[in-house]
Amino acid sequence: ETKKGSWFSSSYSSPFSKAPLSSRLMFTTSKMGMKIQEFHISGSLRYDYYNESCPQAEQIIKSTVREIYKLKPSIAPQLLRLVFHDCFIEGCDASVLLDPHDGIDSEKESPPNESLKGFDHIDIIKSELEETCPGVVSCADILVLAARESVLLAGGPFYPLYTGRRDSTLSYSEEATYDLPSPQDDVVKITEKFESRGFDERETVSLLGAHSTGMIHCKFILNRLYNFGGTNRPDPSIDPEFLNLLRSQCKSNHVSSTPSASPAPTPSPSSSIGGLSSALIQEPGLKMDYEGSGSGFGTLYYRSLLRGRGILYADQQLTAGGDTETWVQAYASDASLFQRDFAMAMMKLSNHRVLTAPLGQVRSDCRKID
């Protein structure tokens, strides 16, 4: 047994999923308290693990993320996506941060990870920590703590986190290639992939609320806009007015600029969106919070889905019927329910199959094994 199981009971939503929203809310609250206590006794992660070895650790992570955010607000969505891609593949062990070495592939280079960003920000945080307490704070803990700060900055909820994760000595590029969800996945595939990691529909739908923030590049939706399933027509599930908006930002001639093929796709002036930094304009893309400015983390995303205004095919698939659609409706109308569920799901994600001592290691450079 090299990895720990997820602490979060997968049965937490089932007993009351048919109950009215208000009573579900109460359940959620009391369940949350209970699970935290339970975990405290059984887990080998601890609250404030660095309390003696590096008491400033969490504060350093928090303030460094905030410093960078002032100059580059894109750090927040980047780190949030990064923690998902790490934890989904062999758990939260910083495996996603490793660079390729000695001809061995790294997760970073697998197709679903090609557009991941934020590695340089993790390096900065790590070097701050290495200055204060060398060799103590794991990259895996940095990632979950920095992502929590990012969620707050993006308008999401705070959630408590235990620490004491250790870093992997392996990178899992093949698993990343096949197991990470694809923007073309339908609802069956999406729920299967999340279920394989112990997340039910409710948790899955709440996690996708992360798509309230950040950026999506046109290449992920061009087929939807111009040639859906080889029909030469757009995806009929897109609201027509929204289709026009998306098409105006993502021209069909971008079809050829696949990420790996061309070195640097030339930006088309018409694809830039007001407010995007020049770095982001290099490849045409869309801001996910196109309707508002961060104020509606969660709720706006679900409301957009209900109006046929999901950006990715995978996003829109959440309203294809069944349990996922029920949760989209619930979150669209109840912002605090979403905030609570998102907090719970992020805690669960952050604790997914963690590596604890004596397994793994604490890397001194997050990109390399020690």
Ligand code: HEM
């Ligand atoms: C079905 C599941 C999912 C699919 C198919 C998916 C796919 C994608 C794609 C294609 C992008 C655009 C990347 C780019 O243009 O560079 C993206 C962005 C993003 N995703 Fe997901 N994602 C999924 C679930 C999640 C989850 C569970 C989280 C976090 C909890 C997450 C967080 C983000 C964030 C924050 C961004 C914006 C990144 C940035 O601005 O740099 N995603 N996702």
Ligand SMILES: [Ca+2]
């Ligand atoms: Ca991992």
